[in-house]
Amino acid sequence: MAGFVSKQPNGLYCRFSTVTDCPTTWNMTREDYINMKMQEAKEDAEDVLDNYLKPFDMVMDMYYPNNMTKEEFDKFLEETGYSKGE
Template identity: 50%
Template sequence: MGALIAKQPNGRYCRFSSVVVCPTHINMTCEDYLNNFTGTTKGREDAEDTLTNYLRPFHEVIKWYKPLNMSEKEFVVVLKEMCDKNPKEPRIL
C-alpha cells in the first residue's frame, strides 16, 4: 500500500503510512493536501486524483495502526485530535 489518505471525522484529511504503520500527517485541509503539504505527491494533479479516486475510509487508519512507531497512548491522543470538531492546524507527526 505505501500510504493512504483518509478523511478524518472532523472533515480534514490525514495521511497514514504502511511503512511506519501510523498516521504521519493530520488535520490537513483539502487545499493543504493539494499544495503538497505532505511532500509526497508528484503535483497538484496527482493529489487531486488521490482525493477523487483513492480516498480511503477513516476506519482503515484504525484498522492498520500498529504500536511500533507510535504508542497506543499517542495514537489515542491523535485520534481524539482527528475527531475534534474544532481542528487544530495541520501537522506532521
C-alpha cells in the first residue's frame, strides 16, 4: 500500500498517497472506506480471473509433497475432475 489512512479531526477518514504526496480521498465514513477496499479487491480479483489465469498443468508440474501428501493431492485431483488420460 503506497499510502496510509488517517482519522481526520472531524472523525471521518482520509487516505494519503505517498506516491502523489497528497490526500487522494477524504471525508470517508468507516463504511465508505470498507466499501472502497471491497470494490478494489473485487476489481483485482476480476482482473486476475480475466487476464492472469495459469494452465492447470502448472498445478501438476509444481506440486511437491512437502505440505500435502501424494494421497491428498490425488484426492484433490479427483475432486477437481482431473483425469490422467487428459
